[in-house]
Amino acid sequence: MTASGTSSSSTITVICGGVGAARFLRSLIRVVDPALVTAIINVADDMVLHGLSISPDIDTVTYTLADAIDPERGWGLREETWRAMEAIRRYGDGDWFSLGDQDLATHLHRSGRLADGATLTEVTREIANSWDIGVTLLPVSNDSISTHVTRADSGEEISFQEYFVGERHGVPISSVRFDGIENASITEEADRAIRTADTVIVAPSNPIVSIGPVLAVPGVQNALAASSAPCVAISPIIGGQALKGPAANMLAELGHSPTAVGVAELWSDLIDVLLVDDDDASLSLDVAATGVTPYVTDTIMATPERGARLAASTLSAAQLRIGSSS
Amino acid sequence: MTASGTSSSSTITVICGGVGAARFLRSLIRVVDPALVTAIINVADDMVLHGLSISPDIDTVTYTLADAIDPERGWGLREETWRAMEAIRRYGDGDWFSLGDQDLATHLHRSGRLADGATLTEVTREIANSWDIGVTLLPVSNDSISTHVTRADSGEEISFQEYFVGERHGVPISSVRFDGIENASITEEADRAIRTADTVIVAPSNPIVSIGPVLAVPGVQNALAASSAPCVAISPIIGGQALKGPAANMLAELGHSPTAVGVAELWSDLIDVLLVDDDDASLSLDVAATGVTPYVTDTIMATPERGARLAASTLSAAQLRIGSSS
Numbered sequence: 001m002t003a004s005g006t007s008s009s010s011t012i013t014v015i016c017g018g019v020g021a022a023r024f025l026r027s028l029i030r031v032v033d034p035a036l037v038t039a040i041i042n043v044a045d046d047m048v049l050h051g052l053s054i055s056p057d058i059d060t061v062t063y064t065l066a067d068a069i070d071p072e073r074g075w076g077l078r079e080e081t082w083r084a085m086e087a088i089r090r091y092g093d094g095d096w097f098s099l100g101d102q103d104l105a106t107h108l109h110r111s112g113r114l115a116d117g118a119t120l121t122e123v124t125r126e127i128a129n130s131w132d133i134g135v136t137l138l139p140v141s142n143d144s145i146s147t148h149v150t151r152a153d154s155g156e157e158i159s160f161q162e163y164f165v166g167e168r169h170g171v172p173i174s175s176v177r178f179d180g181i182e183n184a185s186i187t188e189e190a191d192r193a194i195r196t197a198d199t200v201i202v203a204p205s206n207p208i209v210s211i212g213p214v215l216a217v218p219g220v221q222n223a224l225a226a227s228s229a230p231c232v233a234i235s236p237i238i239g240g241q242a243l244k245g246p247a248a249n250m251l252a253e254l255g256h257s258p259t260a261v262g263v264a265e266l267w268s269d270l271i272d273v274l275l276v277d278d279d280d281a282s283l284s285l286d287v288a289a290t291g292v293t294p295y296v297t298d299t300i301m302a303t304p305e306r307g308a309r310l311a312a313s314t315l316s317a318a319q320l321r322i323g324s325s326s
Numbered sequence: 327m328t329a330s331g332t333s334s335s336s337t338i339t340v341i342c343g344g345v346g347a348a349r350f351l352r353s354l355i356r357v358v359d360p361a362l363v364t365a366i367i368n369v370a371d372d373m374v375l376h377g378l379s380i381s382p383d384i385d386t387v388t389y390t391l392a393d394a395i396d397p398e399r400g401w402g403l404r405e406e407t408w409r410a411m412e413a414i415r416r417y418g419d420g421d422w423f424s425l426g427d428q429d430l431a432t433h434l435h436r437s438g439r440l441a442d443g444a445t446l447t448e449v450t451r452e453i454a455n456s457w458d459i460g461v462t463l464l465p466v467s468n469d470s471i472s473t474h475v476t477r478a479d480s481g482e483e484i485s486f487q488e489y490f491v492g493e494r495h496g497v498p499i500s501s502v503r504f505d506g507i508e509n510a511s512i513t514e515e516a517d518r519a520i521r522t523a524d525t526v527i528v529a530p531s532n533p534i535v536s537i538g539p540v541l542a543v544p545g546v547q548n549a550l551a552a553s554s555a556p557c558v559a560i561s562p563i564i565g566g567q568a569l570k571g572p573a574a575n576m577l578a579e580l581g582h583s584p585t586a587v588g589v590a591e592l593w594s595d596l597i598d599v600l601l602v603d604d605d606d607a608s609l610s611l612d613v614a615a616t617g618v619t620p621y622v623t624d625t626i627m628a629t630p631e632r633g634a635r636l637a638a639s640t641l642s643a644a645q646l647r648i649g650s651s652s
Binding site: 049091109 | 374375376377378379407409410411412413414416417418419427428429430431432433434435437438440441452453456457
C-alpha cells in the first residue's frame, strides 16, 4: 500500500453487522474488486428456531450482495411467499419471526450441513458461492453466541430477537449480554483476514449489538492489535438517530452519547478515523477530542452513486491516517 | 363387550404404519365413534432432515384423518406448493425427499416443540388436535428408532428413506435392522391403549417395515400378551402383491411367502383372525393351518363405502374370535 492511494491489490476487511453493513459492502464493491474484500460478520443474533439454525446478519449480507434482498422489508428474499408461516398458525405457534418459503431453504440447508458436522464458516462460504458472491463472507466465530438484553421496565432478560423482532425494539433496555462469548473464539479465517488486511473498516452497523459482539469475541482484539492497517469506521448515528434500528436508543440507554461522538468514544482505542455525516460536521472537534480523526462526508447510501462515493471516501479516509502517521 | 357385537363403548386399538393404516382408520371411523379409536403408530421411518424432525407415518395418518392428504401423491398436503424445495436446489441439496411449504410447518412445529422438551407423544397430540382429529394418535415410542435395510446387490446398509424414497424401493434387500430399538420403550399411553382395548387391530400396513418395528419395540409384546382382546389383522398382500409399496417384495426377499399365508405365518402368535381378500379365498385353508382364523372378504378400500364395509367386517371378525373361544 502506498500513501498515494489504495493499490489494486490492497485487501480490505470489514467488521459487519446486518443491514447497514450489507449496504456498505454493496457500495464498496462498486469501487473495489470484490475479491479483495472480506466481511467478518456478527453471529450473536443467530438462533435456533423450530429446529433450524438461523443467521440473520450473514443472510442479510448474503442476500444483499446477491441483489436478492427484498428492498421493501430490508430482510429476506424478494418475491417471497409465506405458505409455511401461514400453515404454522394452525399449530398456535407465534409467527413473530417470519421465515419466507424460499428463505427457509437457506436455513434448511445450513441446518442440515451443520448437523452433518460442517462449520458455520464452511456453510457460509457454500451459501455465498451458491449466490455467486465475490466478497468473502466469514462469521467471526463458529461458536454459539447469543445476545440477550435486560428490559429496563421489568428487569426481565430476553433474547435479542425477542427484543428486536418481537418487541420491535420498542422497550428501553438496561444491559446487554453476549451469552456464550467467553467460550467462543475467533475463527482462523477471520483472524487471518483481520491481521493481514491492508485496510480495516467498521461498517455502519449497530455499535452495541452488531459490532459490539464481534469485537467482544476472544481473539478479535488481539488480531486488531496485531494489525498495522488503518482502521476506519462509518458512524451509524446521524443527527442523533440511526437510519434504521435501535442503535441511538441503545447507546443512550447504556450511558453513551447517542451521537457520532459517542461512537468515537466507544471505539477510540480501535479506530483511527471516523466518517461523520455532513449533518454532524459541528461534532468534528468533539470527535477529534476522543483521539479519533473525523472525516466529514455524505454517509447516507440513498442511491448507488452516493453509496459508491461513501465507499470511496472511506478508502480515502484510510489514506488520511496513513498520510498523517507517515 | 358382548358376543353379540361391539358395544357402543368398546375401545379399539389399531397398530399402524402409514398409508394403508391411514386409509383403514379413515374407514373405521365411518362405522365407530372416533373417540373409541386409538392408533399406535410406527416411528421407525422418522428421521431428521435439514435439522427438522420428520415423522412420515404419523403425518400420513394425521393428514388422512384430517381429510387434508393429497389424494394423488398419497402423502403430504393437498394444494401444496414447493417454493422451499425449489429454492434449496440452489445449494445443491438433493431434493429426493420433498417437503411441501405447508407440510414444512408441521415439521417446524414438531422440531421446535421437541427442542423445547416436549415428547413426540405430546407433539403428536397437539398436531392431531390442531387438525381436529377425533382418533387418539400415539407414537409407539418417544425414543428414536431408525429402520435401515441392507441392499442385496452391494451389501450396503442404507436408511429406510433412502431405500423407500431415494431408490423408490426398487432394489432388493437382504436384511432389515431397527437401529436404536433395544434402547427404546413403549410409551405409557401406548402400553395402556393396547392392554385396555376391547379389540386390537393390525392395520393393512407393510408387515416388515411398518408393523414390524412397532411389534419390536420393547414392551409391545408384553402389552399384547397381557391383553385378552381379540386381535384381528387385515392382510396387506392381495394376490401376491401389496396395493402400494414394497411389502410383497420385502417378504419374499426376507424368506417369507409373499401372500396372506406368509402374513399369517409371521403373526400367528399375535393374531386370532386374518382378513383375507376375496381374491385369495383359495388360501383360506393354508392360513387356517398356521393357527390363524381366515376371514374372507373384500379388503380393497377403493371407495368410502367399501372401506366402511371392510371396517365393519374387521369388527365382525373380532366377534368371530370371541364367539369361537367362548
